[in-house]
Amino acid sequence: MRDRKLLILAGDYVEDYEIMVPFQALSMLGFAVDAVCPGKRAGDYVLTAIHDFEGAQTYSEKPGHRFVLTADFDRVNAADYAGLVIPGGRAPEYLRLDPQVIALVRAFVDRPIAAICHGGQLLAAARIIEGRTVSAYPACRPDIELAGAIYADIAVDQAVTDGMLVTAPAWPAHPRWLAQFIAALGVRISL
Incomplete structure (x- = not known):
């Protein structure tokens, strides 16, 4: 059931909050969320990094968690998914060098894509x-x-939607970024 499946593209030193929070929140909403990384299989993990804003000229970086992948990158068929999530951190910097990753991102051009932080490098x-x-x-x-x-020069806690593309500058934007992404997916939440 494609309309209930989402894909998260991960890599080592992905930003911890930017993979953990979307994975958990989208799963909580009833989506089947697959997280993949080139060269790794379901059950393998990627190392995450925690980035914070502590008054320096750029973010600080601390070790994060081991995020366990849920699917094999080599077996992913983009046609099986309703949308793509691209977290930030350092992972997009090296993932953008992989032709298979670029082909996968391009395969989602007709569906909702949510990219945050350095995820813009992959876009x-x-x-x-x-x-x-x-x-x-x-x-x-x-x-x-x-x-x-x-370039949308917006506050760190804001997000912008252009068609089916939802982007944000960093993890403080999660509430707006994820809300706009699920709206792009056609999901309505009523409390």
Whole structure:
């Protein structure tokens, strides 16, 4: 049932909150969420990093957790999923060098994609954001603009939606970013 399946693209040193929170929140909403990483299989793990804003000129980095992957990257068929989540951290920096990762990201161009923080580097490398309004961690602004997108310079707790593309600068945006993503998926939540 494709409309209830989502894919998260992970890699070592993915930002801890940006993979853990979406995985748990989307699972709680009833989605079957597969988390994958190139070169790894279900049951393997990626190391995460915790990034925080502590008054320095950039974020700080601390060791995070071992996030266990739920599916094999080599067996993923993009057609089986309703949407894609691209967390940030350092993972997108090296994942963007993998042609299979780029092909996978491109395969979702007709469906909702949620990218946060350095996830914008994968969007830029996949060349799917030209003419779109995209947010990302501010240090990724050159990547976004060089890919022909309009960089959304928004507060760290905000998110922006352009069609089915939902982006945000960092994990403090989770409430807005995830709400906009599930809206793009056509899900309504009533309390």
